[in-house]
Amino acid sequence: MTGGQRHDGDLSPQQITFQLHAEGIREIYLVSENPDSYPADTIAPGVKLYHRDELENVMKMCREYKGTSAIVFVQTCAAEKRRRRKRGLMEDPQRRVLINPAVCEGCGDCSVQSNCISVEPLETELGRKRTINQSTCNKDYSCVKGFCPSFVTVDGGKLRRRAPPELGSIDNLPEPASKPALDRPYNVAVGGVGGTGVLTIGALLGMAAHIEGKASMILDMSGLAQKGGAVLSHVRLSEHTADVTCSRIVTGTADLVLAADEVVAASKDTITLCDASRTVGIINSHVIPTADFILNRDFNFQSRKVNSVLETELRKDSAFFDFTKPAEALLGDSIATNIMMLGFAYQRGLLPLSAEAILQAIEVNGVSIKMNTQAFQLGRLAAADPARLSGMMKGDDEIAPPKSLDATSLDEIITHRMAFLTDYQNARLARRYRKLVDQVRDAAAKGGYGEALPRAVAINYAKLLAYKDEYEVARLFTDGRFEKQLRDQFEGEFKFNFNLAPPILGGGLDAQGRPKKRAFGSWMMSAFRVLARFRFLRGTPLDIFGYNADRKLERDLIAGYEKDVATVLNLLSPLNHDVAVELLALPDRIRGYGPVKDKAIKEAKVRYAQLAADLANPPPAPRQMAAE
Numbered sequence: 001m002t003g004g005q006r007h008d009g010d011l012s013p014q015q016i017t018f019q020l021h022a023e024g025i026r027e028i029y030l031v032s033e034n035p036d037s038y039p040a041d042t043i044a045p046g047v048k049l050y051h052r053d054e055l056e057n058v059m060k061m062c063r064e065y066k067g068t069s070a071i072v073f074v075q076t077c078a079a080e081k082r083r084r085r086k087r088g089l090m091e092d093p094q095r096r097v098l099i100n101p102a103v104c105e106g107c108g109d110c111s112v113q114s115n116c117i118s119v120e121p122l123e124t125e126l127g128r129k130r131t132i133n134q135s136t137c138n139k140d141y142s143c144v145k146g147f148c149p150s151f152v153t154v155d156g157g158k159l160r161r162r163a164p165p166e167l168g169s170i171d172n173l174p175e176p177a178s179k180p181a182l183d184r185p186y187n188v189a190v191g192g193v194g195g196t197g198v199l200t201i202g203a204l205l206g207m208a209a210h211i212e213g214k215a216s217m218i219l220d221m222s223g224l225a226q227k228g229g230a231v232l233s234h235v236r237l238s239e240h241t242a243d244v245t246c247s248r249i250v251t252g253t254a255d256l257v258l259a260a261d262e263v264v265a266a267s268k269d270t271i272t273l274c275d276a277s278r279t280v281g282i283i284n285s286h287v288i289p290t291a292d293f294i295l296n297r298d299f300n301f302q303s304r305k306v307n308s309v310l311e312t313e314l315r316k317d318s319a320f321f322d323f324t325k326p327a328e329a330l331l332g333d334s335i336a337t338n339i340m341m342l343g344f345a346y347q348r349g350l351l352p353l354s355a356e357a358i359l360q361a362i363e364v365n366g367v368s369i370k371m372n373t374q375a376f377q378l379g380r381l382a383a384a385d386p387a388r389l390s391g392m393m394k395g396d397d398e399i400a401p402p403k404s405l406d407a408t409s410l411d412e413i414i415t416h417r418m419a420f421l422t423d424y425q426n427a428r429l430a431r432r433y434r435k436l437v438d439q440v441r442d443a444a445a446k447g448g449y450g451e452a453l454p455r456a457v458a459i460n461y462a463k464l465l466a467y468k469d470e471y472e473v474a475r476l477f478t479d480g481r482f483e484k485q486l487r488d489q490f491e492g493e494f495k496f497n498f499n500l501a502p503p504i505l506g507g508g509l510d511a512q513g514r515p516k517k518r519a520f521g522s523w524m525m526s527a528f529r530v531l532a533r534f535r536f537l538r539g540t541p542l543d544i545f546g547y548n549a550d551r552k553l554e555r556d557l558i559a560g561y562e563k564d565v566a567t568v569l570n571l572l573s574p575l576n577h578d579v580a581v582e583l584l585a586l587p588d589r590i591r592g593y594g595p596v597k598d599k600a601i602k603e604a605k606v607r608y609a610q611l612a613a614d615l616a617n618p619p620p621a622p623r624q625m626a627a628e
Contacts (some may be wrong), residue, residue: 107592108297110146161332176349192260223292323468
């Protein structure tokens with residue numbers, strides 16, 4: 001079972017193995033993240049123990065076995081683990097995972113390995129990278145299996161939290177001018193992503209109503225696998241129990257929608273409850289990854305399209321506000337987002353309950369009482385005095401969000417890549433880059449083709465020139481930004497380890513047949529500093545890493561790309577312009593390290609062959625086809 005649900009009776013994994021054995025099955029596998037906790041005398045005879053990392057191999061063995069086989073897979077639901085840890089019912093590991101975005105290639109292999117939405121997109125000037133949401137991370141650590149050297153594990157210490165200044169004075173906020181009357185049931189729809197405390201809001205509203213002697217009826221619409229899935233709570237409040245005869249909110253009768261996630265708010269289940277003349281929405285505008293992002297590393301979240309749908313279905317006085325940003329900045333935990341929204345709704349006069357009852361309900365809940373109380377007050381402040389809240393988030397340690405690649409102009413891209421390539425190798429490499437980009441830009445300007453083609457070259461040529469070899473990974477860990485990232489996110493005494501699979505050291509293969517990653521202590525920083533200083537050897541006969549097959553392939557890609565640019569400029573016409581842009585943007589598909597990059601290159605070559613043919617012999621334009 002998942003989602004913290006219990007099964008009937010007392011049936012342990014050990015007992016299941018005995019039951020299977022008694023039924024005549026002899027090929028039994030027990031797979032667990034801690035197989036050593038199942039001694040041979042506690043399980044059925046002949047049961048084979050494997051770590052969960054070997055699950056795929058175990059399934060293959062079962063596939064080849066002639067006869068009935070069984071796998072007993074033991075793992076506590078990840079979201080349930082986090083709930084138990086918050087309540088002190090389970091040990092909370094003092095290890096966290098950090099991604100160095102400069103080293104990250106944005107390949108998405110970490111999402112593939114972990115299937116976890118806590119691995120979130122991070123938009124930067126170099127494109128989309130990855131970051132770990134420390135608030136929702138279940139400490140499963142399977143993302144570290146992603147074949148990438150950007151992952152660092154941090155042991156000890158704690159997350160750095162900036163306590164909001166003058167929090168005590170927030171208690172003096174003015175009360176709302178009015179509150180909804182309960183002459184009829186008041187309907188609140190609470191939506192969001194499972195595993196982030198959404199259902200807690202409904203529980204708090206129900207308890208607050210009970211404290212005030214009012215009636216409430218709550219219906220939680222959540223599936224078996226709640227973590228990362230859509231969750232919707234129907235909360236109905238009234239003066240008397242007799243007034244609420246049905247727990248489900250009828251179509252078009254929601255008075256308030258509290259949505260911690262825009263995608264869930266715009267879903268059919270939520271939107272059908274709304275009426276543009278009745279329903280007020282308090283919507284968190286922060287983009288939260290969905291399961292689609294795991295499957296598609298370049299998934300378009302379409303925030304503008306979602307917003308337009310919501311604006312049509314909600315009252316004009318609805319609020320769209322990024323509650324997650326102040327929750328993380330002031331309380332250090334995005335889980336506080338939902339309680340902030342509750343405070344915001346209260347201050348706007350959208351809840352038929354008193355602040356005292358809600359705060360008492362938070363105490364009764366007994367989880368993170370101080371933080372949730374502060375979150376409720378900060379939510380009220382966001383509605384009463386947003387300028388003051390904004391001022392509280394500003395400080396000496398404020399971290400400015402990186403500019404996204406889409407928001408960067410062509411001139412800014414060229415300037416940024418020139419500086420980057422100079423640091424990567426030298427000014428000579430930067431001039432080589434600028435020469436080719438200027439050549440493409442001039443040709444595009446003369447032909448009246450706009451900036452799409454030179455932009456593709458400016459981004460992708462720099463990407464190929466600055467391939468991440470051992471020297472570059474070392475430089476990106478020692479240029480000061482990684483150490484600042486550690487200080488910004490963690491405080492106290494802690495140790496950190498790099499998770500690497502250096503080909504020069506060997507180390508065997510993992511369960512997937514890829515080079516096995518190993519942990520290297522903080523002493524690697526000294527080794528990285530030495531290695532980074534020798535990057536002037538890159539590409540010379542003294543470059544010991546340059547003889548590696550991966551490095552040779554990366555140099556071949558650069559030479560091939562320069563030839564492709566020359567070919568494109570010779571054949572460029574209005575008929576093949578779009579094909580040329582896609583062809584010269586193909587390097588963007590080549591991401592990752594080692595086997596991940598090799599696979600991406602093979603896939604890119606297939607598309608390259610198609611585009612190269614279309615470039616030489618452009619397919620008829622749609623208008624021409626219609627005319628024919």
